[in-house]
């Protein structure tokens with residue numbers, strides 16, 4: 001139970017809620033057991049009265065039984081309200097911790113490990129851990145309390161019968177544990193098959209155009225069929241094992257009833273026990289059988305939770321490679337210098353840049369040209385410090401980039417990515433995303449500068465138009481221009497265009513470049529482009545040759 005130790009501080013944090021939960025467990029069990037003796041007493045009372053009809057004694061017993069049952073119900077409700085609520089809160093806190101760590105990790109951290117996998121599993125893992133936090137803890141405590149109270153009552157009634165009827169129960173726990181473990185394994189396999197289906201469906205939805213262009217509908221349908229078939233097989237396999245779960249429990253209930261009947265019958269004949277007491281035993285055993293089964297189940301749940309927690313810990317222990325250790329806030333001018341910068345992608349070993357040096361004064365512009373794969377986008381990543389150089393250094397305003405407050409620095413960067421990425425949100429929010437307090441007039445002003453205002457006005461909902469999966473599909477050029485507006489609205493000091501005008505016709509490109517003349521002169525701009533015409537506007541042009549390009553060797 002090593003990995004689960006990480007959760008102890010969480011338990012401690014919610015100790016008050018959990019403490020109440022334990023009290024409620026004791027109370028609900030107490031009343032659950034307390035009422036049983038009155039069932040026996042009623043049976044005996046009835047069998048001792050000769051005449052049928054009103055029996056005051058029995059009526060009181062029935063009253064106690066009903067009252068106890070109500071209290072049991074109430075305390076069970078309260079127990080769930082405390083323990084399950086605590087487990088949900090801990091789950092929430094854990095999820096937030098995982099998510100914020102995810103946001104902190106750098107770009108290379110994501111690629112080096114199988115983080116995609118990890119992220120997929122984490123959501124499942126958190127659920128597994130919650131099962132340990134809530135039901136796991138609850139059932140174990142429940143069993144212990146129940147066992148204690150029931151044993152006292154049972155031993156008070158008859159010792160040898162108590163021993164006989166308790167004997168098979170640990171075995172039941174063990175068998176249920178084994179069955180649960182198999183169920184867990186199989187349900188994991190089934191989940192995998194299910195997620196394969198959803199990935200496939202998602203893929204074929206987003207790739208629907210490609211599928212239709214290539215007339216591959218039948219092929220896709222056939223593949224889908226195979227995947228669904230696989231899921232069906234696995235679901236059936238699981239259902240078969242699950243069927244054992246209750247069968248075993250019911251079998252043991254039957255078995256124990258026979259034991260009680262046999263032994264109890266003999267004791268009745270030898271006048272050791274009354275019919276009522278034997279009836280009590282039936283009830284005690286039926287109450288105990290569920291928690292004993294649950295302990296088997298919980299053991300397997302806890303094993304799974306431990307494995308899950310270990311994975312979560314492994315993730316939380318990952319240290320980001322990009323560390324921001326400065327927190328002062330100051331303005332950035334925008335002088336940039338690359339000194340002998342080399343960069344090798346750690347996952348592939350591809351050397352994207354080799355000893356690159358250049359200098360841009362604040363307010364000037366640099367166009368970067370070069371063949372595909374020559375390392376242009378890598379320069380943009382380095383400049384925003386999404387990655388750190390393998391060799392050499394980058395200076396901003398004469399200071400090594402690593403010695404800048406990263407958050408402060410990035411506030412001064414405007415970046416238009418090569419593949420325009422917009423969030424599934426309104427156009428207004430996508431443009432306003434870059435700043436803290438966007439307002440619609442400002443958004444419109446920058447949409448005009450990026451020459452996309454007139455397109456937006458054609459949409460029915462104008463700036464409220466949703467983009468992406470659940471909204472309007474934008475053309476490549478429209479997306480690019482919204483991304484440009486988003487970068488400019490920040491009034492950056494360093495502006496990076498990563499081939500961001502490629503989807504535009506030359507006329508629109510000219511329009512934009514003219515509109516942003518003032519923006520460009522007020523900041524240092526880096527324009528990655530394949531077009532001579534755009535490059536010529538810049539103060540300098542950098543021509544990259546690919547490190548691996550045989551022509552440059």
Ligand SMILES: Nc1ncnc2c1ncn2[C@@H]1O[C@H](COP(=O)(O)OP(=O)(O)OP(=O)(O)O)[C@@H](O)[C@H]1O
Pocket residue numbers: 111345347348350351352370371372373374375376377378379418499
């Ligand atoms: N995340 C990555 N992991 C591994 N290698 C990468 C990664 N990104 C880029 N590379 C490699 O680094 C080299 C430079 O890539 P980069 O994206 O900087 O080229 P680029 O000049 O922007 O090309 P393009 O004009 O096609 O956009 C390429 O050989 C590419 O395969």
Ligand SMILES: [Mg+2]
Pocket residue numbers: 376377378418498499
């Ligand atoms: Mg690129």
